[in-house]
Amino acid sequence: MATLPPYPTYPDGPVDGGVLRHPHWWQRRWVRYGALITLLALSGLVILALVRQQTGTEGFLVGLALAVLPVPLLVAAFRWLDRVEPGPWRNLVFAFAWGACAAALIAIVANSFATRWIATTTADPNGADTLGATVIAPFVEESAKAAAVLLVFLFRRRDFTGIVDGVVIAGVTATGFAFTENILYLGTAFGTDQMSGGRGLASVTAATFFVRVVMSPFAHPLFTVLTGIGFGITALSAERQRVRRLLAPLGGLLLAMGMHAMWNGSAKFGEYGFFAVYAAFMAPAFGLLTWLVIWTRQRELRTVREELPAYAVAGWLGPVEPFVLGSLRARRLAREYAGHHFGKEAARSVAEYEAFATSVAFLRHRGRRGRAGADFIVRERELLCALWARRAVARPALEYAARVTAPVAPAMAPPVWHGHGYAPPHGVPLYGVPQHGPAAPYPGYNPYRR
Incomplete structure (x- = not known):
């Protein structure tokens, strides 16, 4: 899974009750990473000496x-x-x-x-x-x-x-x-x-x-x-x-x-x-x-094929993308198409798009079963914004993969715009899915619709 930016933080530490608290030196990330690397390096040197x-x-x-x-x-x-x-x-x-x-x-x-x-x-x-x-x-x-x-x-x-x-x-x-x-x-x-x-x-x-x-x-x-x-x-x-x-x-x-x-x-x-x-x-x-x-x-x-249609209906994904992203063969074809026509960076963006889409599908799956953490909304927004930032390269590649693997990726009926939001097809709830469409040209959150 591609790396996401961390939660919003402040230069000197987290905000707790409106008070800016400076983290102790041992709480800093570079200190923890440095200690871990030092521990593993010392262990490696000692085990090398013992085996030799x-x-x-x-x-x-x-x-x-x-x-x-x-x-x-x-x-x-x-x-x-x-x-x-x-x-x-x-x-x-x-x-x-x-x-x-x-x-x-x-x-x-x-x-x-x-x-x-x-x-x-x-x-x-x-x-x-x-x-x-x-x-x-x-x-x-x-x-x-x-x-x-x-x-x-x-x-x-x-x-x-x-x-x-x-x-x-x-x-x-x-x-x-x-x-x-x-x-x-x-x-x-x-x-x-x-x-x-x-x-x-x-x-x-x-x-x-x-x-x-x-x-x-x-x-x-x-x-x-x-x-x-x-x-x-x-x-x-x-x-x-x-x-x-x-x-x-x-x-x-x-x-x-x-x-x-x-x-x-x-x-x-x-x-x-x-x-x-x-x-x-x-x-x-x-x-x-x-x-x-x-x-x-x-x-x-x-799970990917079952959970992502809600985001396609809401406008975050293309109509056929849930089915393409639910097929390893179609995913590979999309990466190859992007790499062949746009270069290695495009192929990497498509791979990240696939990983983020999978993560948001799993997150929604856990959320519907009451297993998501308290950071569900923040995490969902991070993933969707990461998808949106890569859509220009990923969507043509995924559409190509859908055409090639038509039996694997059946077309999904496009959502219908009613002026107040997308109408979901029968059996696809939109509860908890942030809406994005003609009335909201940039990624953003509306209150949960019920």
Whole structure:
């Protein structure tokens, strides 16, 4: 989703009861961003030193070269899932950095400390390793990764509106975590081969690469996605559903820990335990979650087609735009048309137009179900004004896409002007939709009509 200007603010701080209050230095945005970047950078340097210490320089470089291979594919897959209302890249960058740096550092330190403490207490190193892998590691790692989802949910609430957003943030966070973990495992395997003389397909490095990168690159994302779904359910829940809003993320986190524990303990189930767990649980769960996310995305497109006609009737959108914006193929054709005839900037404007239109559709959908926040009117006005500013480029492109995809985008009957407002077609309420038409040549708000 393209970036919108923030709420109206004042240079020195918000107005509270007519009194201008100066924010404290720690409340300034650049201070928060600086602290976050510093934290992630320090975590990255420490985790880099720890991994290099365990693998050696040569092993670290080999592990890095092999671990980076699945990252672009996984990030592209999650970005593809987020095509209906794409979130800003800064959220994905934060999620990946948190997983690769902060979460990985927490996991390495906590897992090592807990395993060492259990071994010292029980005098059973083998039992400590087993307990650490099946109990401690899932709890620590999933909690550390879930922290990124929680932070985005709390501080980027506008960008976190449903299940798909939770899946994308959780999946990218886990991709970053798996990237760092794979460097450690592959680098250690390479060091083992250097000492034992292993080469080729029979080497430990090749076996580790096959298991972690070829067979199960989706393992960590699959676990953490369950947590993301829980937060997505909370985002879709009304404020009054407090129990559901609290239990959904907690339930998702517990499921993630349980699946992670089963995966880590699969090697203890016998010679073929790993393959049995992979075939019986991991692959079906991956297929089920993939279907769920794609079904959710299709439901989002249906929401766009159902909610936007009210804005078309009110004059904010063209007659066929709700149906074009509810089709991913038509959206792509509109961007390609704008880029081919008017350049990259026009294509970017069309993409932003599509994102803003989707956001206003979701906002209206939540508002009609009593799930919108107190900033509903302000947010709706921001989105509509952003649409209006891009209409000159976007509308010709969307009309072209409507002509090409006529079976997908059926024409909507144009609204009828009666001198006092647009008459909505049967079944399309205009309650809460700001009117814009011949009597109001500029975007503006009239009182809600009933």
